[in-house]
Amino acid sequence: MSLSGIGQRVMVAAFAEDPATAIEQSLSLVEMTTPNVDELGPRDVLIAVRSAQVGWVDLLMTSGQYQHMPTPPYTPGLEYSGEVLWCGSEAADHGISVGQAVYVDGLLSGPRSLGAYQKWGGFAFYAVAPYEAVLPMWSGLSFDEACCLLGNYETAYHCLCARGNLQAGETVLIHGASGSTGLAAVQIAKLLGATVIATGRSDDKLAVVKAQGADHVLNISSTDGSKGVRRFREDVKALTNGHGVAVVYDGVGGDISIESLRCMQFGGRFLIVGWAATPSVAHGKGQRGAPNANQLPTNLIMMKGLSVLGCPTVISTHHSPSIRPPRLAQITKWLRSGQLRPYISHRFPFAQVRDALRAKWHGEVIGSCVLHL
Numbered sequence: 001m002s003l004s005g006i007g008q009r010v011m012v013a014a015f016a017e018d019p020a021t022a023i024e025q026s027l028s029l030v031e032m033t034t035p036n037v038d039e040l041g042p043r044d045v046l047i048a049v050r051s052a053q054v055g056w057v058d059l060l061m062t063s064g065q066y067q068h069m070p071t072p073p074y075t076p077g078l079e080y081s082g083e084v085l086w087c088g089s090e091a092a093d094h095g096i097s098v099g100q101a102v103y104v105d106g107l108l109s110g111p112r113s114l115g116a117y118q119k120w121g122g123f124a125f126y127a128v129a130p131y132e133a134v135l136p137m138w139s140g141l142s143f144d145e146a147c148c149l150l151g152n153y154e155t156a157y158h159c160l161c162a163r164g165n166l167q168a169g170e171t172v173l174i175h176g177a178s179g180s181t182g183l184a185a186v187q188i189a190k191l192l193g194a195t196v197i198a199t200g201r202s203d204d205k206l207a208v209v210k211a212q213g214a215d216h217v218l219n220i221s222s223t224d225g226s227k228g229v230r231r232f233r234e235d236v237k238a239l240t241n242g243h244g245v246a247v248v249y250d251g252v253g254g255d256i257s258i259e260s261l262r263c264m265q266f267g268g269r270f271l272i273v274g275w276a277a278t279p280s281v282a283h284g285k286g287q288r289g290a291p292n293a294n295q296l297p298t299n300l301i302m303m304k305g306l307s308v309l310g311c312p313t314v315i316s317t318h319h320s321p322s323i324r325p326p327r328l329a330q331i332t333k334w335l336r337s338g339q340l341r342p343y344i345s346h347r348f349p350f351a352q353v354r355d356a357l358r359a360k361w362h363g364e365v366i367g368s369c370v371l372h373l
């Protein structure tokens with residue numbers, strides 16, 4: 001059987017020193033024909049990609065600074081959605097059908113997966129995934145929304161619930177709240193019944209964060225024009241009747257982390273989610289080592305009896321696969337009932353993939369950024 005078509009895919013030829021350099025120098029659009037289905041297997045599903053999320057991890061991977069690296073040349077695009085063009089017999093037995101609208105689980109297929117499907121990224125007209133990774137969309141869900149679900153909400157859930165054990169009535173301080181995972185964390189924390197104090201560096205972005213459910217927003221931009229953040233412990237104490245917060249969700253790192261320890265109540269939980277402010281923790285070009293790693297002062301952690309919890313969602317899931325089904329079940333329940341909905345501020349046509357990556361890298365995006373194919 002032949003499905004003939006010609007499209008394009010993004011190719012990262014080699015890891016760059018950093019993502020900004022990768023965008024300008026090692027990324028290109030190359031022609032691709034429809035994969036030959038005679039060469040695909042019974043578990044395979046061929047997908048015409050419609051929307052792909054442009055995520056922070058996609059950026060980090062281009063310089064090999066993410067912990068899990070496909071070998072270049074590779075096609076980025078951890079999460080995408082589209083229409084089924086063809087499927088093998090086993091996939092059909094599991095309910096996949098031609099024409100179906102689907103989204104793809106980035107843990108099981110694409111550049112962040114571990115096996116044979118790693119080469120099929122979503123920044124491409126066509127992708128192939130095993131049926132286990134192919135999830136049917138439901139009525140009312142758009143292609144754009146579908147590619148912004150799993151990574152963001154699973155991260156937020158893993159951090160807040162599995163690691164943070166956030167309880168109704170507690171107050172959580174969420175940094176990077178305008179980001180893809182941060183905004184998901186704001187939404188989930190509210191569904192859990194927590195009070196949310198969200199931080200950011202732009203009043204416009206924080207207005208959206210507030211509209212998405214945050215109880216309080218704090219602009220913590222530096223007052224001296226530097227890239228750092230200002231002192232904000234008094235603001236947090238004032239919002240918590242002097243007690244401080246029970247939980248910190250820190251996807252930003254750097255100065256913000258140390259200031260946050262001062263905002264916590266005794267016995268609080270500090271969640272290390274990421275370090276958006278210091279992306280070059282690891283060497284570029286795929287080298288290992290962490291010359292610029294973030295550090296936390298042990299005296300504050302000790303005297304306040306804090307629990308500091310590392311929250312690597314994917315790695316934890318590989319260690320303990322059983323944590324995933326209940327997480328997916330709860331997120332899907334919230335999504336299908338309309339209680340969760342991804343916020344997408346930026347959309348780009350495929351030809352403008354560099355502009356999309358630049359927008360994400362320079363922090364212009366609120367929530368998620370999507371590429372249209």
Ligand SMILES: NC(=O)c1ccc[n+]([C@@H]2O[C@H](COP(=O)([O-])OP(=O)(O)OC[C@H]3O[C@@H](n4cnc5c(N)ncnc54)[C@H](OP(=O)(O)O)[C@@H]3O)[C@@H](O)[C@H]2O)c1
Binds near residue numbers: 057314
């Ligand atoms: N733990 C996990 O399993 C997991 C999973 C996915 C991602 N991550 C990590 O979590 C972090 C956030 O990911 P994301 O996808 O949400 O990223 P994102 O969408 O780019 O959002 C990051 C947010 O951080 C804020 N920020 C960026 N630079 C900053 C700086 N210098 N100072 C203060 N705030 C800054 C920005 O908000 P404002 O502009 O409003 O300040 C931005 O919206 C990344 O480090 C990522 O690698 C972790």
